[in-house]
Amino acid sequence: MKPVQAQVIHNYTLAPRIFRMGLLPLEPLPHAVAGQFYMVRVSRGLDPLLRRPLSHFGYCRAPKPKSSRAKGEAALEILYQVKGRGTDLLSRMTPGEHTDLIGPLGQGWQPEPSAERLLLLAGGIGIVPLRGLADQLRVQGDKRPLTLIWGAGTGSEICCREDLEALDLELLPATEDGSFGHPGLATDLLEPILEDIGKTPVAVFACGPWAMLKKIAEVTSQKKIPCQVSLDEFMACGLGACLSCVVRGRARDHEPPQNLRVCKEGPVFRAEEIDWNVR
């Protein structure tokens, strides 16, 4: 593995401060499992210094050369929200420019073959690895019904709806300002929908703020529903070297508690692996 140069093929805004970027790696990268992430450079110089962790959103085709009949080359996509300096610099990149990235990194979502229905819960930009999952399942020909509960601050943040529709999933939006879908939190919808689903074996996949994931972990653990979560921690290396990104693992019987590196053992964990009370 090594840092690989990638060419920006598109970078456009989908919603206020949310950008979708296509990157064509100049050398082949391993195929990503949904839930994995890349460490992306946002500058060429020494400042800002560190790479930014960004999830795999999906694959796309680079525009094909005019002369050729072949399909365009396989490119990857990321979707990001402008937060600070690094993502702001990313948002200013134009097609043809280069950046470099390392990845795909970490552990992605597990398949959950025994579930007959899949329930995806996203909080804000936490949609990225979940759209990645839905896309991967459909590409693999998985026809199980998918329900996506997506909570956001306001309706305009619930973006890329056509993309989601194309994945044949049921979208249940929730907004804190009530401008779109359920007025309130994504987690408000969890218990009612689980009631609705009844006895059909279901599995839950979630990515969002800690408090949301903690709540989902509680509900699914009570109901003994398999639940995977994708966690977010500040990262310096993304490679397991610096120990910046740890969360506390749930202590097993008679064993001392251990830290888990979100970049290496995660970012996707089984909810029961995490000690949700340490933060």
Add this chain to the structure above:
Amino acid sequence: MPSLSPNLEVNIAGVAMKNPVAAASGTCGYGDVYAEFYHPAELGALVTKGISLEPRLGNPTPRMAETPAGMLNSIGLENVGLKVFLNEKLPPLCDSGVTVVVNFFGNTEDEYAWLAETLSSATGVAGLEANISCPNVKAGGIEFGTRPEVAGKLVERIKAVCGKPLWVKLSPNVTDIAAVAKAVEQAGADAISAINTLKGMAIDLDERKPVLANVTGGLSGPAIKPVALRMVYEIAQAVKVPVVGVGGITTAKDALEFIVAGASAIQVGTASFVNPRAPIQIINGIKNWMRENSLERVQDIIGTLKV
């Protein structure tokens, strides 16, 4: 005629290195983390994550904050502890063929001594690096490394039981680093590594809160290079034992500047987070620079600064 392949070998007080570039403590795990990027044996040496008597989970998160051209960390010396290190981490590291230097620290002089004795008798360990930037629990938590007498006394104690070359890694958070360097040299340190991270802080203005859960942390990366370079220069002027330079080294040019300033070897830390192959690129860059300048032995350029 200069040879096509310059000789990069250095010997740091009995630790033989095939080139002067080591991976710095706390930035390369136990040698397992960059295996996909290069073979550890390509390094001159690998300095392990700091080892303590008992396992440590470190500080709460956030324990990393990016700062201009650098980063703060308050990892809090998380490590697997002596037992797991010896049983699980050290054997594969030694098998990889890299020269292993084990970084260690304690809360008391007794702990340092016990660790030094045990680690230096483990097979495969080429040398030890004592991190003395740790709070002395018995002296109210003041770092061992901040007062020359205290640092000297600690090193004397370690040296008495340490069966391998002892590098002592200094804290930069002092007024006169040369005085600390002289004290640890007198106490028997075989080499001096400098510098550890500089104490710093970052604030989230909107929240009016410190970014790090621990409030303060250690600054590393390119931002600290000029300070590290100055300190390495001052130490090299003050002592006769070899100096290992560390702090903000990102390129071969940075590394060569430290060597010219008096470092016999260097360590690469934060740069590996951004570019995991940085140490290898630095080794190659040193080789190229020597060829371009018709130099045969890296040893011949140590401390050749013209002031």
